[in-house]
Amino acid sequence: MSALGGDDLPCVPAHRWCTILIYVDPQELQARNLSPLDVVNALQRENLRVTPGVAKFGGYEFQLDSNAMVDKVRQLNDLPLRMEKGNRVYLRDIGHAEDTHAIQTALVRINGKRQVYVPIYHQQGASTLSVVDGVNQAIPHMTDVLRSEGYNVKLDLVMDQLVYVREAIHSLIHEGVIGALLVAGMILIFLGNWRMTIIACLSIPLAILAAIVGMYATGNTINAMPRGGLALAIGPLVDDAVVVLENTHHYHSLGKSRITAAFDGAVEVTIPVLVATCTTIIVLCPIALMPGMGGFLPCTRS
Secondary structure (H helix, E strand, O other), rough: OEEEEEEOOOOOOOOOEEEEEEEEEEHHHHHHHHHHHHHHHHHHHHEEHHHOOOOOOOOOOEEEEEOOOOOHHHHHHOEEEEEEEEEEEEEHEEEEEEEEEEOOOOEEEEEEEOOOOOOOOOOOOOOHHHHHHHHHHHHHHHHHHHOOOOOOOOOOOOOHHHHHHHHHHHHHHHHHHHHHHHHHHHHHHHHHOOHHHHHHHHHHHHHHHHHHHHHOOOOOOOOOHHHHHHHHHHHHHHHHHHHHHHHHHHHHHHHOHHHHHHHHHHHHHHHHHHHHHHHHHHHHHHHOOOOOOOHHHOOOOO
């Protein structure tokens, strides 16, 4: 069992904290019909600091402070665990208190050598790329500061999520290229016009670029959720492009100029395309109303 000591315990300077460990003998506890929980309850009951309240004297108000903590670590040994008549038990009867350090429960080894591992987590809304780059830039400065204080240490970045993020971005680009080629082949087969195929394929990168610009303007980052949203949006995007192109091709075949055919064809299918797109968006909106993690993910930024 452990308890934290503070400014009132002279085991360390006043600006630091120490760890006080209570070592108990299981056999002594059993002989006195006590449990470790009884020792913990006695420590919380007898060695504490409380604030009874506020006292007002005229126009002055004083914050009352009641300090019942021990002055020395060894005084914990005189802490009573049981005060029955003829059956008094003190902490020294079943164990002892010792000023020491926290028990080490983990060991970090890097390249076979013992090291100190310091994890760094980015806040919500921050970019993993920016955090990792910032840590790499700050390592030389932190090393110089530590060495100026007399600490001969070496700081290294041993593991980061940047590798997985970049791999995900590369995979997204790779899959996007393959998807664009498959879409282009499908459109070319059914429409039989290479110009219309190029126009339909150009709508994919232009729409994704517009989405990225919008995310950058609103302070969002590219993570798992936006990538999934972009992947889902490519299908309806290509459908809308094919519908507009086919209608434009129909008006152009009637003898209208390219500009007039493009304008008339787009105007005629504007409402159907808009309704179809809004229907897809509305179907996905209830996901944000789901309880638990399912509803939390669409609303997060990371």
